[in-house]
Amino acid sequence: MLLATTLMRLALNVATARAILLNGYTGPGAAGHVIEAFGQFAVGGNYVVGGIIFVILIIINFVVVTKGASRVAEVSARFMLDSLPGRQMAIDAEINAGLLSPAAAERRREALRREADFFGAMDGASKFVRGDVIAAIIILVINMVGGLVIGTLQYGLPLADAARTYTLLTVGDGLAAQIPSLTISVAAGLVVTRVATGEDIGAQIKSQLSRYPQALAIAAAITIAIGLVPQMAHIPFLLLGAALGVASWRLSRAAPAAAEGASPAGEADGAKPEVKPDSLTDVTGVDPLGMNIGFALAPMVASGEGKLLSRLTAVRQRYGRAMGFLVPPVHIRDSSELPAHGYRFTLRGATIGGGEAWPSQWLAIEGPMVTERLAVGRPVKDPAFGQNAVWIPPGAIPAAEELGYTVVDAASAIATHFAEVLKRYGAELLGRPQVEGLLTRLAETTPRLAEDLRTALPAGIIRQVLQGLLAEEVPVRDFERIAEALVEAADGGTKEPEKLLAAVRLRLGRFIVSQFAGAEPALRVAVLEPKLEELVSKSLRAGSEVETETAAHLRQAAEQAAKAMRARGAKPVLVVHGALRRAVAKCVHGLIPVIALEEIPDTMKLQILHTAEPAPANG
Numbered sequence: 001m002l003l004a005t006t007l008m009r010l011a012l013n014v015a016t017a018r019a020i021l022l023n024g025y026t027g028p029g030a031a032g033h034v035i036e037a038f039g040q041f042a043v044g045g046n047y048v049v050g051g052i053i054f055v056i057l058i059i060i061n062f063v064v065v066t067k068g069a070s071r072v073a074e075v076s077a078r079f080m081l082d083s084l085p086g087r088q089m090a091i092d093a094e095i096n097a098g099l100l101s102p103a104a105a106e107r108r109r110e111a112l113r114r115e116a117d118f119f120g121a122m123d124g125a126s127k128f129v130r131g132d133v134i135a136a137i138i139i140l141v142i143n144m145v146g147g148l149v150i151g152t153l154q155y156g157l158p159l160a161d162a163a164r165t166y167t168l169l170t171v172g173d174g175l176a177a178q179i180p181s182l183t184i185s186v187a188a189g190l191v192v193t194r195v196a197t198g199e200d201i202g203a204q205i206k207s208q209l210s211r212y213p214q215a216l217a218i219a220a221a222i223t224i225a226i227g228l229v230p231q232m233a234h235i236p237f238l239l240l241g242a243a244l245g246v247a248s249w250r251l252s253r254a255a256p257a258a259a260e261g262a263s264p265a266g267e268a269d270g271a272k273p274e275v276k277p278d279s280l281t282d283v284t285g286v287d288p289l290g291m292n293i294g295f296a297l298a299p300m301v302a303s304g305e306g307k308l309l310s311r312l313t314a315v316r317q318r319y320g321r322a323m324g325f326l327v328p329p330v331h332i333r334d335s336s337e338l339p340a341h342g343y344r345f346t347l348r349g350a351t352i353g354g355g356e357a358w359p360s361q362w363l364a365i366e367g368p369m370v371t372e373r374l375a376v377g378r379p380v381k382d383p384a385f386g387q388n389a390v391w392i393p394p395g396a397i398p399a400a401e402e403l404g405y406t407v408v409d410a411a412s413a414i415a416t417h418f419a420e421v422l423k424r425y426g427a428e429l430l431g432r433p434q435v436e437g438l439l440t441r442l443a444e445t446t447p448r449l450a451e452d453l454r455t456a457l458p459a460g461i462i463r464q465v466l467q468g469l470l471a472e473e474v475p476v477r478d479f480e481r482i483a484e485a486l487v488e489a490a491d492g493g494t495k496e497p498e499k500l501l502a503a504v505r506l507r508l509g510r511f512i513v514s515q516f517a518g519a520e521p522a523l524r525v526a527v528l529e530p531k532l533e534e535l536v537s538k539s540l541r542a543g544s545e546v547e548t549e550t551a552a553h554l555r556q557a558a559e560q561a562a563k564a565m566r567a568r569g570a571k572p573v574l575v576v577h578g579a580l581r582r583a584v585a586k587c588v589h590g591l592i593p594v595i596a597l598e599e600i601p602d603t604m605k606l607q608i609l610h611t612a613e614p615a616p617a618n619g
Contacts, residue, residue, distance in 0.1 A: 002125040002128060006131075013135070019032070036172060122191065129185050136181060143169070210251050214248070224241035286348050288431070293335065301332055323477070341358055347428055362397055363409075372403050374400055427471040446483075452487045456486065457500075462486065469505070489504075502581070506599055558574060574612065575596075
């Protein structure tokens with residue numbers, strides 16, 4: 001609209017300029033009675049005064065209105081484009097936190113796109129309006145100079161008569177054109193200087209004028225006081241002051257009525273307010289994976305600081321890709337039960353980890369290369385690995401790195417902790433929906449195998465087997481081979497989850513072993529000392545679990561084996577007989593991975609780096 005009205009106004013300028021230059025010698029009515037009337041009114045018998053008035057209008061339009069509107073549009077467009085990524089990330093954060101549905105998020109994104117397009121377009125449109133004013137100035141000069149030349153040289157008018165006639169026509173044309181030009185400029189200025197509140201511009205202006213009756217009362221008092229000053233125009237000021245006073249009084253009386261009208265429906269009539277009945281969704285349901293935070297950590301969830309949510313999402317997606325199933329999103333909520341800097345991770349409402357973090361500080365973690373302790377900071381334990389650490393201000397980072405500390409920001413510390421929590425508890429996130437998704441995907445690629453698997457085993461048994469694999473960090477990406485092993489074991493009469501798990505691990509043996517061997521020709525392992533292995537065998541013959549005393553010896557030996565293998569640059573892994581593997585793995589979970597001897601391919605050579613044996617008893 002701004003572009004169209006500007007072009008139409010310039011078209012009028014061109015038409016009147018043509019009429020002035022062709023017929024101006026005939027007199028003040030050469031370009032029409034409208035231009036003649038404007039010229040007579042503005043000039044008032046003195047075309048110098050008329051020119052000055054026209055220049056004043058040009059200055060008002062060019063310097064005040066269009067320049068200000070152009071600057072506001074430019075700054076608004078720049079700030080809008082700069083803030084667009086952050087506002088889009090804020091929408092993503094609300095989606096991941098469960099506060100916004102996908103449909104509502106799409107509407108919010110569409111509103112952002114429209115707002116960005118609007119400010120970008122207004123930035124360009126304001127240049128049209130400003131160019132219109134410049135064009136009016138140039139046309140004024142052309143009409144005046146060209147008219148003098150044509151009138152004196154072509155039509156032989158005296159210089160004074162030519163100046164008077166063409167100045168009258170030019171000023172009249174300029175005034176007639178500047179009224180729509182000024183209107184367009186003011187309209188553009190109103191549009192770009194408003195603040196988006198969801199109201200239309202008329203309602204917004206009305207609310208700004210009527211929101212505070214006290215302001216109108218003060219304006220009324222000042223106006224009346226000016227009207228009482230001697231030699232002042234008493235009647236206009238007193239009338240204006242009285243009108244402002246009446247408006248202030250009416251607005252002050254309307255405010256309480258509006259407040260009463262805002263009360264719940266039905267109370268004014270003595271009826272009880274309607275109570276919304278509870279639904280099942282209001283009292284049931286928990287987040288599969290959640291995070292509660294104290295109020296001091298709230299800025300880290302926003303898009304501007306830390307990018308905590310994006311890092312947690314990256315960790316979750318990376319774990320899901322590595323393990324082969326879709327991990328539910330993390331729902332972040334603030335909690336008044338936590339300390340200001342506290343956080344905790346929850347799995348279906350139960351706490352599975354937590355700690356404290358300071359958004360404006362960095363976590364310096366002690367490592368083997370630390371030569372001297374830091375003298376500043378807040379000593380803590382690294383929440384992910386339990387190492388000694390210190391929260392330090394940004395200014396102490398160079399000193400900490402020089403002393404051998406590993407320094408990470410608060411968001412990275414929390415994300416690392418979250419990654420460790422997923423490794424430990426991620427198997428429990430594999431629910432029936434995830435299993436159904438794997439089965440549906442298998443039906444798309446190998447429908448016959450998917451049908452055989454559904455017939456052979458219930459989904460609950462399949463889920464237990466997959467959880468057993470995930471608990472020991474064995475991915476379920478190759479679900480086709482897992483399904484083959486399950487169907488074959490089930491056809492052989494095996495229905496117990498533990499035996500099915502052993503059959504699946506045997507089928508995946510080469511892949512499991514490759515995680516520890518890498519590109520090496522031999523698999524470097526630790527084994528149990530024969531006496532300790534015999535103790536475990538006797539314990540299992542007596543029951544399904546390892547005895548408490550034997551389990552303590554086993555965990556102590558496994559911990560020593562892991563340290564010894566790391567010291568020799570190898571990935572810790574313990575090899576036992578297949579009959580003992582599951583029991584030993586449960587006992588030493590979190591200390592060292594355990595594989596069965598039967599899972600190692602015949603072509604893989606073994607290199608024993610350590611023999612795990614219980615520590616000698618004291619005394």
